[in-house]
Amino acid sequence: MTPPPVTIADVARHAGVSASTVSYVLSGKRAISAVTREKVLASVRVLGFHPHAGARALAGNRSNIIALALPLRAGMNVPVVMQFAAAVVDAARSCDYDVLLVTADEGAAGLRRVAGSALVDGLILMDVETDDERVPALRELSRPSVLIGLPADPAGLVCVDLDFTRAGEVCVEHLAALGHRRVALLGAPQAVYDRGTGFARRTREGVRAAAARCGVEAYAVPLEPLFPAAMAALEPIGDATALIVHNESALDHVLTALRTLGRSVPGDVSVLAICPDDVALAATPHVTNVQVPAAALGRLAVERLLARHDGDDVPAATLLPPALTTRLSCHPPGRAVRQF
Amino acid sequence: MTPPPVTIADVARHAGVSASTVSYVLSGKRAISAVTREKVLASVRVLGFHPHAGARALAGNRSNIIALALPLRAGMNVPVVMQFAAAVVDAARSCDYDVLLVTADEGAAGLRRVAGSALVDGLILMDVETDDERVPALRELSRPSVLIGLPADPAGLVCVDLDFTRAGEVCVEHLAALGHRRVALLGAPQAVYDRGTGFARRTREGVRAAAARCGVEAYAVPLEPLFPAAMAALEPIGDATALIVHNESALDHVLTALRTLGRSVPGDVSVLAICPDDVALAATPHVTNVQVPAAALGRLAVERLLARHDGDDVPAATLLPPALTTRLSCHPPGRAVRQF
DNA sequence: GACGCCCGTTGAAGCGCTTCGACGAATGAC
DNA sequence: GTCATTCGTCGAAGCGCTTCAACGGGCGTC
Numbered sequence: 001m002t003p004p005p006v007t008i009a010d011v012a013r014h015a016g017v018s019a020s021t022v023s024y025v026l027s028g029k030r031a032i033s034a035v036t037r038e039k040v041l042a043s044v045r046v047l048g049f050h051p052h053a054g055a056r057a058l059a060g061n062r063s064n065i066i067a068l069a070l071p072l073r074a075g076m077n078v079p080v081v082m083q084f085a086a087a088v089v090d091a092a093r094s095c096d097y098d099v100l101l102v103t104a105d106e107g108a109a110g111l112r113r114v115a116g117s118a119l120v121d122g123l124i125l126m127d128v129e130t131d132d133e134r135v136p137a138l139r140e141l142s143r144p145s146v147l148i149g150l151p152a153d154p155a156g157l158v159c160v161d162l163d164f165t166r167a168g169e170v171c172v173e174h175l176a177a178l179g180h181r182r183v184a185l186l187g188a189p190q191a192v193y194d195r196g197t198g199f200a201r202r203t204r205e206g207v208r209a210a211a212a213r214c215g216v217e218a219y220a221v222p223l224e225p226l227f228p229a230a231m232a233a234l235e236p237i238g239d240a241t242a243l244i245v246h247n248e249s250a251l252d253h254v255l256t257a258l259r260t261l262g263r264s265v266p267g268d269v270s271v272l273a274i275c276p277d278d279v280a281l282a283a284t285p286h287v288t289n290v291q292v293p294a295a296a297l298g299r300l301a302v303e304r305l306l307a308r309h310d311g312d313d314v315p316a317a318t319l320l321p322p323a324l325t326t327r328l329s330c331h332p333p334g335r336a337v338r339q340f
Numbered sequence: 341m342t343p344p345p346v347t348i349a350d351v352a353r354h355a356g357v358s359a360s361t362v363s364y365v366l367s368g369k370r371a372i373s374a375v376t377r378e379k380v381l382a383s384v385r386v387l388g389f390h391p392h393a394g395a396r397a398l399a400g401n402r403s404n405i406i407a408l409a410l411p412l413r414a415g416m417n418v419p420v421v422m423q424f425a426a427a428v429v430d431a432a433r434s435c436d437y438d439v440l441l442v443t444a445d446e447g448a449a450g451l452r453r454v455a456g457s458a459l460v461d462g463l464i465l466m467d468v469e470t471d472d473e474r475v476p477a478l479r480e481l482s483r484p485s486v487l488i489g490l491p492a493d494p495a496g497l498v499c500v501d502l503d504f505t506r507a508g509e510v511c512v513e514h515l516a517a518l519g520h521r522r523v524a525l526l527g528a529p530q531a532v533y534d535r536g537t538g539f540a541r542r543t544r545e546g547v548r549a550a551a552a553r554c555g556v557e558a559y560a561v562p563l564e565p566l567f568p569a570a571m572a573a574l575e576p577i578g579d580a581t582a583l584i585v586h587n588e589s590a591l592d593h594v595l596t597a598l599r600t601l602g603r604s605v606p607g608d609v610s611v612l613a614i615c616p617d618d619v620a621l622a623a624t625p626h627v628t629n630v631q632v633p634a635a636a637l638g639r640l641a642v643e644r645l646l647a648r649h650d651g652d653d654v655p656a657a658t659l660l661p662p663a664l665t666t667r668l669s670c671h672p673p674g675r676a677v678r679q680f
Numbered sequence: 681g682a683c684g685c686c687c688g689t690t691g692a693a694g695c696g697c698t699t700c701g702a703c704g705a706a707t708g709a710c
Numbered sequence: 711g712t713c714a715t716t717c718g719t720c721g722a723a724g725c726g727c728t729t730c731a732a733c734g735g736g737c738g739t740c
Contacts (some may be wrong), residue, residue, distance in 0.1 A: 028466035055726035057394025072426035079418045086412035096389045099441045116390035395696035
């Protein structure tokens with residue numbers, strides 16, 4: 001019923017060369033004459049040869065798989081996680097790597113398992129918490145790893161992330177320059193802060209630091225991504241003239257809540273978001289935002305990982321500078337603006 | 341720097357037995373005396389032995405990995421996809437399988453690659469389109485596959501899904517029983533219908549069929565998951581007394597839009613959703629819903645796949661019957677209800 | 681014209697595991 | 711007491727690939 005699988009020996013026979021020649025053609029690790037190469041490639045095509053992944057991993061001592069540890073728990077900022085995942089898969093595939101999905105539930109044991117069994121050549125972790133049990137485990141693994149995020153103690157680890165502290169500062173500086181003196185940070189759900197997730201806290205610290213520096217009064221309010229929660233969150237900060245929303249699932253709800261309260265954007269309130277560009281552009285009006293560069297970070301993580309796997313050394317931490325894109329949702333305070 | 345990996349031979353030596361005995365202890369495929377077993381297991385523990393995945397795959401002719409093909413494209417109903425992914429990973433892990441992430445971008449070639457190279461023992465596909473190029477490819481693969489969803493021509497394939505046709509019918513029947521005579525289906529974004537995604541169309545057909553049968557007038561409107569889109573969608577269906585929302589990302593926006601228009605739920609309009617329970621419970625008021633059983637489907641897909649891999653034969657298609665949970669958002673039409 | 685070199689190719693040795701067939705010891709039947 | 715069985719263990723073969731060392735033939739050099 002199923003045809004017997006094609007092996008490298010079949011290809012070799014068909015092309016009239018040895019198996020090692022086929023291997024060298026495919027890997028390019030040795031010079032092969034053009035004529036032989038073509039013969040071999042033709043046979044590969046004709047026979048539909050796919051090298052056996054297990055055999056390759058065994059002999060070559062590399063599986064060409066990387067593990068991606070994702071927080072699949074409910075309540076995560078799901079679309080952004082997906083963007084990261086897509087970026088990682090994309091970047092990995094372009095380097096001929098596949099991606100093994102590992103959930104955070106499996107914890108450190110799961111990482112030890114996939115690394116210890118040589119199932120993967122390296123690991124990428126997302127959403128690492130301040131006191132994540134997996135962080136010490138990573139240091140003892142026989143495979144390299146890269147974190148997307150910044151744990152409390154990044155010693156001995158390679159991390160990439162957006163510079164959220166700076167992002168918080170940039171937001172405040174932008175608003176301060178426009179003349180705002182009272183701003184509110186609408187952040188992640190409370191649970192995310194409690195969990196000690198780095199990016200949420202760092203943004204908050206950046207906001208506070210820049211506010212102090214710029215003579216701006218700053219509130220910080222956690223926020224569930226639901227309309228009633230957005231309404232409730234706006235209550236205690238009624239006098240803020242600008243909002244920084246660091247919660248992409250809630251952005252639209254915040255805008256709706258403002259509309260419901262009869263406060264126009266940017267006429268009465270300026271709104272600034274830390275979110276992916278597509279979210280900022282899907283909102284009405286288009287929201288000035290600091291981009292969360294999921295694609296760039298995913299790609300960078302893969303690059304760093306493969307570089308480490310090849311024995312190159314790489315910077316311990318790379319924090320991408322935030323980029324603020326001005327759109328239609330921010331204005332100086334205190335003067336209503338006509339919409340065009 | 342990195343200690344040399346522990347092999348089965350090391351364990352055998354340490355335990356004073358042969359390598360095959362270790363293998364049999366670990367696989368349980370042959371009777372082993374209790375005393376030997378304990379000795380071996382102790383050595384495994386002491387040495388921290390993890391069998392080499394590649395070697396195991398090569399010798400055992402099974403990788404213990406399944407591929408999960410996900411639509412990582414933007415605009416998908418992301419949280420539900422995540423729920424499915426989590427369920428699949430969970431179920432797979434509980435059977436000692438790992439999950440390889442394959443994106444829809446890779447298309448049929450990607451599936452051929454992972455199956456052809458024996459990287460995976462089987463494949464699970466989500467979000468298959470009506471004329472998906474991958475469907476014919478699946479039939480020729482040397483590995484079993486299971487679809488979550490129902491393609492136009494499921495011949496020769498194993499599929500599991502919610503019975504969305506029936507779900508649409510159940511919604512209309514429920515509303516008809518309450519006395520509603522004009523209902524509107526607020527569905528997926530237009531692009532999803534255009535793409536020919538099965539579940540969206542089947543729901544619509546179910547709604548239409550049941551409406552005709554029950555003497556109910558039914559509109560069907562596609563819907564983007566944004567507040568302004570929700571507002572716009574409500575306009576042409578102002579006289580409907582009940583809404584069926586089959587778009588979980590838009591549910592909250594629809595409720596907000598109704599509130600904005602001064603129409604109370606369920607006083608003026610009944611709202612019924614096809615969505616996961618947690619989404620229905622997060623809304624205000626809690627929304628009567630037909631559950632999308634992501635966890636059950638994910639688990640079922642894995643079970644079916646592994647059964648096929650073991651050579652058992654399994655039903656070609658399994659459509660789970662929809663379950664409607666009555667909450668607070670539906671009432672008979674035409675009489676405003678006081679909120680308690 | 682002989683020598684050494686390099687290029688393209690090959691055979692063979694593993695990589696670490698599973699599994700088959702075989703073997704010795706212990707057990708039960710008669 | 712002998713013979714057939716069963717049980718627990720072992721040795722060896724082999725899964726399909728990569729890679730090393732080696733080899734033969736063409737070339738340039740003197």
